[in-house]
Amino acid sequence: MKVSERLTSLPTGIFSEIDQIVQAQAAKGMDIINLSVGSPDRGPAPHIVNALSDAVCDGAKYGYALSEGMPGFKKAVTEWYYNRFNVSLDPEKEVLSLMGSQDGLSHIFLAFLNPGDLALIPDPGYPVYSAGVLIAGGEIFYMPLLKENRFLPDFEAIPQDVARKAKIMVLNYPSNPVTAVADMDFFSRAVSFAKKYDIIICHDVAYSELSFDGYKPPSFLETRGGKEVGVEFHSLSKTYNMAGCRIAFITGNSKVIDALRRLKSNIDYGIFQPVQIAGIAALTGSQDYVRETAQIYQMRRDAMLDNLANGGWKIPKPKATMFVWAPLPSQYKDSKAFTIELLEKTGVVVTPGIAFGRLGEGYVRIALVCEKERLDEAAKRIISAGICG
Numbered sequence: 001m002k003v004s005e006r007l008t009s010l011p012t013g014i015f016s017e018i019d020q021i022v023q024a025q026a027a028k029g030m031d032i033i034n035l036s037v038g039s040p041d042r043g044p045a046p047h048i049v050n051a052l053s054d055a056v057c058d059g060a061k062y063g064y065a066l067s068e069g070m071p072g073f074k075k076a077v078t079e080w081y082y083n084r085f086n087v088s089l090d091p092e093k094e095v096l097s098l099m100g101s102q103d104g105l106s107h108i109f110l111a112f113l114n115p116g117d118l119a120l121i122p123d124p125g126y127p128v129y130s131a132g133v134l135i136a137g138g139e140i141f142y143m144p145l146l147k148e149n150r151f152l153p154d155f156e157a158i159p160q161d162v163a164r165k166a167k168i169m170v171l172n173y174p175s176n177p178v179t180a181v182a183d184m185d186f187f188s189r190a191v192s193f194a195k196k197y198d199i200i201i202c203h204d205v206a207y208s209e210l211s212f213d214g215y216k217p218p219s220f221l222e223t224r225g226g227k228e229v230g231v232e233f234h235s236l237s238k239t240y241n242m243a244g245c246r247i248a249f250i251t252g253n254s255k256v257i258d259a260l261r262r263l264k265s266n267i268d269y270g271i272f273q274p275v276q277i278a279g280i281a282a283l284t285g286s287q288d289y290v291r292e293t294a295q296i297y298q299m300r301r302d303a304m305l306d307n308l309a310n311g312g313w314k315i316p317k318p319k320a321t322m323f324v325w326a327p328l329p330s331q332y333k334d335s336k337a338f339t340i341e342l343l344e345k346t347g348v349v350v351t352p353g354i355a356f357g358r359l360g361e362g363y364v365r366i367a368l369v370c371e372k373e374r375l376d377e378a379a380k381r382i383i384s385a386g387i388c389g
């Protein structure tokens with residue numbers, strides 16, 4: 001049986017390789033502290049769980065859902081958006097529900113790219129962006145995210161012939177894995193670039209609510225002209241700890257949203273209605289739990305990075321996300337080799353930066369997805385293994 005070239009073009013998982021080593025170490029009895037996957041360890045707020053459980057008990061909620069999202073969910077999105085970003089949206093034309101932002105971020109390229117068309121993708125970046133382009137048969141120009149540019153792409157450095165050919169660009173701030181943030185000035189430059197070259201901007205804003213020290217990430221759609229050129233992908237996975245209870249949404253340019261809606265109406269039947277009802281409760285209910293969740297990540301960030309700094313491994317503190325992007329201790333160069341050594345010596349699992357692109361080399365991503373006590377234990381093991389530099 002021969003699989004498609006499309007499938008073989010997708011990277012084979014460094015993640016599954018690490019996973020196999022994790023399982024082998026666990027089978028030997030090693031106590032594993034898994035800080036590799038960005039899956040929230042807290043559950044949703046009680047009012048969200050209650051809304052879900054009530055709806056699940058209602059037999060009338062088991063029919064096919066509307067592919068584009070229940071009107072109540074889209075209305076809740078517009079209210080949330082206005083309250084949070086002061087951006088007005090038309091719930092009919094400028095909002096579409098998604099089965100997780102991964103759904104939208106992978107399918108958007110099928111809606112816009114013909115084979116050979118070009119997409120501008122950040123390196124390092126969340127893997128679904130490049131996978132989505134490859135599935136659509138598109139080509140990728142990687143925009144380097146460099147520390148000296150605060151991990152923002154340099155639009156001036158994109159060759160003109162590339163910019164002219166590009167149809168779509170992905171941005172992601174606060175970003176995974178590099179944990180960088182962007183300001184309105186950067187977004188304005190992105191809008192000018194997109195207008196000049198007729199490029200659609202897809203801004204992935206999955207971490208907009210997990211921010212620290214009083215910082216509030218902006219929406220790309222707050223930018224003048226933002227809605228003319230782009231869309232934004234939000235997710236309830238991290239904001240409301242609903243990662244397995246799949247729901248997200250896209251907002252912004254109505255033509256882009258209409259294209260994705262048409263594509264998706266050929267692929268799926270929408271999100272299980274009780275999940276949409278839970279999503280409405282999340283977006284319209286008290287946001288106290290969201291603030292509490294962000295504070296917990298901030299407290300974990302401080303504990304982990306202060307401990308590691310005391311042990312000699314200095315890692316910058318991020319302003320947002322649930323991750324830290326850690327430059328390897330000076331004696332290491334290879335992020336995969338470092339990850340494996342760390343795992344075998346300490347049982348602590350992180351993600352090698354190379355898994356996010358060529359320019360992720362030299363870093364590892366640490367997800368703050370354990371209680372503080374476990375993170376303290378992880379730091380203690382890392383320091384006593386003598387791998388902090």
Ligand SMILES: Cc1ncc(COP(=O)(O)O)c(C=O)c1O
Pocket residue numbers: 038099100101102103126172175176204206234235236237243247248
């Ligand atoms: C940057 C980013 N975008 C999108 C996603 C996908 O989230 P979901 O499909 O759960 O909405 C993730 C998940 O980790 C992510 O880190």
